[in-house]
Amino acid sequence: MKKIHLLLLKSFIRPFIVTLLIVMFVLLMLFLFKYIDDLIGKGFAWYIILELMMYNSATNLAMALPLSVLLSSIMTYGSLGENYELVAIKSAGISLRRAMYPMMVVVFVISVAAFIFSDYMLPVANLKYYSLLYDARKQKSADLIPENIFSSRFPGYTIRVKRKDPDGQTLYDIMIYQRGVIDINHIVTFAKSGQMYRTKDDLFLILKLKDGVRYEESPGEVNYNQRQRLTRFRFKETEQRFDLSDLKMKHTDENEFRQASMMMNLKQLQRYIDSTGRQVDSSVNANYRLIIPNIKYFTIPKTSRTVKKPIPADSLLLHSVNDNLNAFNNASSEVRQIQEALKLRTNNYKDTTKSIRRYIMEYHKKFVLSAGCIVLFLIGAPLGAIIRKGGLGLPVVVSVIFFLIYYIIGTIGEKSAKEGNLSPLIGAWVAVAVLFPVGLFLTYKAATDSALFDMEMYKRFFKRLRFRKEVKPI
Template identity: 30%
Template sequence: MKKIDKLIVRSFLPPLVIWTLVAMFIFNMQFLWKYIDDIIGKGLDLSIIFELLFYQSLAMIPRAMVFGVLIASVMTLGNLAEHYELVTMKSTGMSLFRVMSPLIFFAFVLAGVSFLFSDQLIPVTALKFKSTLYDIRKQKPALSFREGQFNDDFRKVSIFVDKKDPGGKILKGLKIYDHTTTVGYKGQTNAESGGLFYARDTMATTIKVTVQDSTINKDTTIIRSFLVVKLKNGTRYDEMEPDPQKPNAYPHVEMNFDSYTTLYDMSEFEFNETNEDLFKGHYSLLTTRQLLRAIDSLYKKREERYKMLKRNSDAMFHFRREGLAESALDTMKIVPPRHAKYYYPPTVAHAPKISLDTSVKHFYECIPVSKRDYIYQRASGFCQNIKGQANGVAKYCGTNERIHTEHENEIHQKFSFALACLLFLFIGAPMGAIIRKGGFGWPILVAFIFFMLFFVLFLVGERLATSLSIPCWIGSWLPNLVLLPFGLMLTHKALYDSRFINVDKILNLFRWIKGLFRRT
């Protein structure tokens, strides 16, 4: 590698890394803004939140890399043009493509890395991300007691707290309603005060795991958490089961206590990991090979439904005499074409004369009156049956085609984001050479406009493709197809040092229009 190539690559790498990280940070902030209500207030450890953000960051690398390439290319060529280094290179006979050659090679490498991330790494991280987010969203909020309010976080148990100390450990004026067994409440406990603390119970157990028709005993440990409520100076009321022989009697038990302890299971408030196998079938978690196999499977299932509908309709509406075709084949003789005229002399067929009954105006009148209702009901039943099957097949095939489109769209997007790195190089580098600015002003503004246009077109194309409004390949490649003319135009302008906007022509156009108004 020549010194000039090293200079360009060294100027390109720092802004590429920095702005890729900035884009990842922006995408993470967007994610937090979207799911903040599902995360806060659940007592999650910071490690779980950072783990979720880590998976999200890895999934955003291809998109962030596109933004980084765009800004880095604008700033690199803009700096060279601003300090007249680009002019010096061109004066020695170097073309713009020669100056960009190390960046073009590097963009191809980034495109390959982006595709490998999208195809191999992101399905793994996205699986972790989806399962972790699902666990967070299904977890109950952290347990909290408010003064003068009922707490219904526990299943079928309501706890009322009149007052509590600043630390939240000592509660006063407690009322606990137990709804666990019968309609209404089974028991009620009133206490002057109570204390809260948490306890854990560890239990060793053995579970049986079946693997390929063989059973294996596996030792495991189950940890359960409990909320221990220690009540003081109160009364407990319990309803008893009524006696069937005394329907008007409602027995109950009243118990006064100085100290009473009760336990509540806290397992539903803990963070439990879901089995990741539940999410593995989603199209966004598959590699390209897995997507192609899934697409082939979806196509075969759709064709099987069409064939099944055709077989059912043929069986109901195409009546054939059994054995007729087979018996005809048994009587056929294979004769050479040149001898056919001796075996089968030409004959002229005469159609028999049939007298038509002109009084019949409809086929329905040809059916005997005694059988009309039966034939009508049978035909109506056939039609309703076929209509129901056709509607079911149409609904299934519509869903199948939508899922098929989502799988194809995912494949196209892997390649689309990879080639967008190369496309944005041919947008950013010529733009930097034209505007001749490499700082944090114009380069960032121009790059931000093009990236926003790319991202909006990506979302629009994805929505149109998944709604089957346009072919999925058009929806996936829509941002690249729209921005490709901009890249070609900017590269042409920068290659031949032509002005991007000819101000003189615009002024002459306005003068000509002004002259037309004066003449009139």
């Protein structure tokens, strides 16, 4: 390996790793801001939050990797141009294309690694992430007894606390309603203060009540009136235990999420597309077999086709008015039945074809990720050589603009393909197809030392244009 190739590789790897970590951190913060209300205050163990963040980082890699390739390539070649190292490379007889060869090899390796990741690791990460996020969002809040709210968090109980100390354990003015067999509040407990704590095994919540009274309604000995007898108990201190087993986080079976498109690899996606496509074909044939037996038509004899005089419409109908009316009513009823059957089958057909388009899109997105890295490198490397600016200033602005263009075009194409307005193949590859000629154009301009972004050149052009307008021929 030549020293110049080693120099280019060192200049690219460092900013690539840094920008990848920065982009991943930003996307991770967006995830936390989005789901902060679903995660905070629910008493999760620290490893649950860490596990969610790890799986989310894996799912965000599909977006962070192309942006990191674009930004690091602009920074690398912009820094080389700003320090006149590209000029030294060209003066040594090495063209820009040859200087990009080692970088192309690295980006190609990154693209292959991205494809392997999206096919083998990303489906597993998506399955773990979305199943765990679903369980976390279903988890009830850890604030079991809030202030001034009648909380029904515990089955069979309704609890209200007027005030709590800052420690969250000392309670004042406690009111507890306990429901009986027929869902009526049979027991009511009042207490001036109390202490709340959990058992060591975290299975029960203990409420130690002080200075209170308890009212209990019970059935009589003779009849079945559930509220015939009233008993009152006064206490200085008592304890009440509440079961916490229903409030623990329960993990949903991951097999319930495996049929989603994001949780499948290429083989599983292809198998689903083929099997569902055969189901669609069989449903179309079933619809055809449903309609054909109900189509009634009249065959006109061949001799009548040669007659110039038109055949009267009455000759095709029955002679009796009642017979005609019955025939029309029967035909109308058959048509309505067929319409209802076809409407249901048409809705199922639309849902199934939409699902097929979504799975085809997911199939192509695994290849688009790798192609997007290569295309954005073809844009970033010559763009950095043209603007000749390194660091995190102008390269960040330019890279974000091009990545937004890439992301917006890809999003529009994906939504159009899922709605059936575009072919899934076109919808998946439209962003790559649009930006690939731009990358070739910028590579050509950079190889020919074009001053495409030289502001002085544009200023001189407009000055000459204005001077020609001011100088008029005599």
